[in-house]
Amino acid sequence: xxxxxxxxxxxxxxxxxxxxxxxxxxxxxxxxIGILYAIGITFFFFLGxxxxxxxxxxxxxxxxxxxxxETYNKAFTFHGVVMVWFFLIPSIPATLGNFLLxxxxxxxxxxxxxxxxxxxxxxxxxxxxxxxxxxxxxVDTGWTFYTPFSTMFSNTHVVLAVIGVFVVGFSSILTGLNxxxxxxxxxxxxxxxxxxxxxxxxxxxxxxxxxxxxPVLAMTLSLIALERLFGVGxxxxxxxxxxxxxxxxxxxxxxxxxxIMILPAMGVASELITCGVRRxxxxxxxxxxxxxxxxxxGFMVWGHHMFVAGQSMYAGIVFSILSFVVAVPSxxxxxxxxxxxxxxxxxxxxxxxxxxxxxxxxMLGGLTGLFLAATALDVNLTDTYFVVAHxxxxxxxxxVMAYLGxxxxxxxxxTGRLYPExxxxxxxxxxxxxxxxxxxxxxxxxxxxxPRRYHAYPEPFQWLNVLSSAGASILAASYLMPLxxxxxxxxxxxxxxxxxxxxxxxxxxxxSPPPVHNFPLPPVVNEGxxxxxx
Numbered sequence: 421x422x423x424x425x426x427x428x429x430x431x432x433x434x435x436x437x438x439x440x441x442x443x444x445x446x447x448x449x450x451x452x453i454g455i456l457y458a459i460g461i462t463f464f465f466f467l468g469x470x471x472x473x474x475x476x477x478x479x480x481x482x483x484x485x486x487x488x489x490e491t492y493n494k495a496f497t498f499h500g501v502v503m504v505w506f507f508l509i510p511s512i513p514a515t516l517g518n519f520l521l522x523x524x525x526x527x528x529x530x531x532x533x534x535x536x537x538x539x540x541x542x543x544x545x546x547x548x549x550x551x552x553x554x555x556x557x558x559v560d561t562g563w564t565f566y567t568p569f570s571t572m573f574s575n576t577h578v579v580l581a582v583i584g585v586f587v588v589g590f591s592s593i594l595t596g597l598n599x600x601x602x603x604x605x606x607x608x609x610x611x612x613x614x615x616x617x618x619x620x621x622x623x624x625x626x627x628x629x630x631x632x633x634x635p636v637l638a639m640t641l642s643l644i645a646l647e648r649l650f651g652v653g654x655x656x657x658x659x660x661x662x663x664x665x666x667x668x669x670x671x672x673x674x675x676x677x678x679x680i681m682i683l684p685a686m687g688v689a690s691e692l693i694t695c696g697v698r699r700x701x702x703x704x705x706x707x708x709x710x711x712x713x714x715x716x717x718g719f720m721v722w723g724h725h726m727f728v729a730g731q732s733m734y735a736g737i738v739f740s741i742l743s744f745v746v747a748v749p750s751x752x753x754x755x756x757x758x759x760x761x762x763x764x765x766x767x768x769x770x771x772x773x774x775x776x777x778x779x780x781x782x783m784l785g786g787l788t789g790l791f792l793a794a795t796a797l798d799v800n801l802t803d804t805y806f807v808v809a810h811x812x813x814x815x816x817x818x819x820v821m822a823y824l825g826x827x828x829x830x831x832x833x834x835t836g837r838l839y840p841e842x843x844x845x846x847x848x849x850x851x852x853x854x855x856x857x858x859x860x861x862x863x864x865x866x867x868x869x870x871p872r873r874y875h876a877y878p879e880p881f882q883w884l885n886v887l888s889s890a891g892a893s894i895l896a897a898s899y900l901m902p903l904x905x906x907x908x909x910x911x912x913x914x915x916x917x918x919x920x921x922x923x924x925x926x927x928x929x930x931x932s933p934p935p936v937h938n939f940p941l942p943p944v945v946n947e948g949x950x951x952x953x954x
Contacts (some may be wrong), residue, residue, distance in 0.1 A: 428836040428915045432933040448533035449936060454519030455834070456540050461515060462903075464506040464547060471499035473896060476858075476889040482879050489875040493560035494576070496873060500563025505585050506547055508819055509677060512684035513630075514543070514595060516826045517623045519834060521599060523927035523934060524617050526608025526943040531601040539594040546588030553580040562873065564674070567655040567666040571647040579648055582641040589638045592680075596630030599623050608926070610945035614705060617925055617949050621708045622687025625715040629676045629683075633719070637673035640666065667729055671722035679718045681815050682782070683711055685822030686753055689775045692825050693757050695923045696772030697764035700950045703756040710749035717746040727798045736795050743793035750786055754779065770844035774825025777852040778818050785813025788863065803873075806866025809859045817855050824848075824902060831906065832916030836933045839909040843901060851898035857891025924951055 433451045437443050444452055474495050478486040487495060518536065522529055530536050553559055559581045561570040570578050603616075603624050616624075644666075646652045653659025655666050694701045701707060723731060723739030731739075757779055766772065788810045791797045801807060825848075832838055861884040866872075870881050877885070919928040930939050 427917075429931045429933070429935070431935060432836065432931065433936050434836075434933050436936045446537075448529070448537055450518050450522055450530045450533065450536060451834075451934065453536050453540055454515050454517075457510065457514040457518060457543065460540075460543060460547065461507055461511050464502050465511075465899075468499050468502035468507060469896065469899065471495050471502070473892065475499060476892040478875070479877070479885045480882075480889050482877050482882050484876040487875070490560065491558075492875040493562075493873075494558030497559045497562050498554055501550060501559070501581060501585065503816070504563050504677075505588055506543075506550065508681045508815055509592060510543060510588075510595075511681075511819065511823050512688060512826065513599070513623060513626055513680070514540075514591075516619075516688065516823075516830065517599065517684065518595075520830065520927055521602060521620060521623055522606070523833075523930065523938055524620050524925060525603065525606060525611055526926050526939065526945065527602065527606035528937045528939075530598050531605060532598050535594055536598055539591045539598070542591035542594070543588055546584045546586070546591065549580055549584030549587060553577040553584065556580065564670060565641070565644060565666075566670075567644065567647070567663045568657075570644055571655050579645050582644050586638055586641045586645075589634045589641075592630050593634045593638075596627035596634075599627040600631065603627075608942050608945060611926075614708070615945055615948050616708075617687075618690040618701065618704070618707055618711075619684075619687035621711050622683045622690075625711040626680050626683045629680050629715050629718065633673045633676040633680075636669060637677075640669040640673070643669075664726075664730055667726055668722070671725040672719075675722045675725065676715075676718045678811075678815060679714055681819045683714060685778060685782075685819045686711065688822040688826040688829075689757065689778045690753075691925075692771045692775035692829055693760055693779075694950045694952065695829070695921055696767050696769065696775065697761055698767070698922075698952045699760055699764050700952060701756065702759035703752070704948070704950070706752055707756055710752045713749040714746060717742065717749070721746055724793055724798070727795050728802050740793055740795050744790065747786065747790060747793075754783055754786075768845070770839075770841060770848050771825045771829035773845055773848035773852075774821050774828065777848060777855075778821040778825060780852070781813050781817035781821060781855065785810055785818060789814065801866060803871055804866035805862040805870050805872050808872045809862035809866060812859045812862075817859070821848075821851070821855075824851075827902070827906070829921070830927075831909070832920045833927060833932045833934070835910060835913070836916055836931075837909045837913030838916050838920065839913055840905050843905045847898050847901035847905075850894060850901070854891050854894030854896075854898050858888050858895050859891070861885070861887045861891070924949065 433449055437447065444456065447453060474487065478484045478492055484492065556577050559576045559578055561574050561578060565578065565582060603620065643654050647654055647656065651659065653661045655661045655663050657663065690701055690707060721739060721743045723735055724743045727736050792801060792807065792810060828844055865881055865884050868881065870877055916932045918930065918932050926943050929943060
């Protein structure tokens with residue numbers, strides 16, 4: 421990191437406006453709202469992490485001595501619900517997206533600042549319902565709320581949990597709507613579509629998915645509540661319903677939701693790689709179009725989650741082919757990242773290490789996804805730990821590495837402070853090692869036939885579970901490290917200056933931290949993004 425100006429400007433978004441807690445809770449500034457989301461998301465991340473730690477501790481011994489089967493079911497349900505709905509889906513769009521989108525397109529704020537604040541309150545409200553379900557005894561259905569178990573048999577607080585997810589879904593819809601209108605109407609002079617940074621393209625594609633798919637989730641969760649409370653007969657066969665209908669509705673949203681988690685991560689990785697290697701991104705237009713292609717094709721592949729659920733053979737073949745098709749734009753992105761790195765002089769700073777970690781984990785998760793897209797293999801691997809490993813590589817490994825990479829990269833811009841590079845690099849490497857030690861054994865467990873969501877297992881599976889739990893302890897330590905040194909940098913870190921990475925992009929042309937309205941005068945764009953020179 422370099423800077424010629426080491427003075428933190430006194431007049432910035434952190435110091436301006438109404439002082440105290442009221443100033444933050446009533447703010448309309450997109451940057452402050454991004455910080456509010458970051459605080460909430462960090463809280464839920466560690467809450468879900470505690471549940472994950474308990475699960476891995478329980479699985480160290482075959483008999484599962486730490487928790488009863490009932491408590492274990494509630495622990496993995498809580499882990500899944502919190503991590504998916506309250507961390508992974510909002511993490512990058514709501515925090516980095518809120519903070520950076522207007523800065524990257526030269527705008528003063530998002531299109532609807534008040535709606536932006538309301539979205540954060542919906543996020544908090546949904547979280548309170550979910551925590552309430554935990555405090556009252558928990559839920560045991562799994563994060564997917566599959567019927568008929570969730571509607572007919574579970575005696576836990578299903579309705580409270582689905583209300584929490586329902587409410588946070590509207591937060592997601594409003595954020596996506598705000599981003600779409602902002603990109604369409606508030607780009608500065610000269611910022612036409614193919615001068616947009618790839619992170620903005622990623623947020624735009626993600627927002628389309630959020631706005632179009634999330635209402636289906638809201639409708640589905642409403643039907644669960646109606647079924648449980650009033651017995652309306654939508655999913656109950658005895659009343660003329662069909663439990664399989666729930667899976668169609670649920671995966672119609674939840675497969676695109678995978679791209680809500682990974683598309684912003686792809687955008688972050690593109691920004692980090694091009695800066696770390698100081699070269700223009702290879703195939704910029706292909707990268708932008710591939711993100712839009714992923715967003716569109718992602719709506720057509722929900723049926724590959726249901727190969728063994730009873731759909732017809734012909735439907736299975738169609739969904740299998742479409743699942744292979746969606747891998748094409750993903751492969752284009754990996755190829756272009758590698759081509760950008762090829763023969764480049766790479767600066768292995770912490771954000772770059774996180775970006776490289778993201779590419780590695782995403783590739784392994786993506787390649788194993790092809791196994792599950794093939795119907796013959798999927799029949800054997802469904803509901804085994806192979807599936808757990810696959811979606812953790814994509815949704816957790818990929819998303820979290822990119823999220824933390826982005827936090828480190830834009831930390832000087834957000835706070836005006838530098839963090840210590842040594843601990844940051846060590847944490848990134850430790851995280852990559854800990855993640856692989858945790859989840860790669862789970863591929864083997866799944867291949868050997870260990871089913872997921874089981875409280876106990878046969879003894880031959882123990883050594884792989886012990887390896888996985890040992891990796892989880894390393895992973896937990898690596899997740900705590902950024903919390904410590906980034907927290908330290910808030911008070912003791914050196915002043916960053918406006919552009920410590922010598923990066924391109926409008927966000928680096930303003931002060932760190934930025935002023936309330938981002939730029940003293942509206943910037944003018946005369947060239948495409950990533951005009952790096954050695």
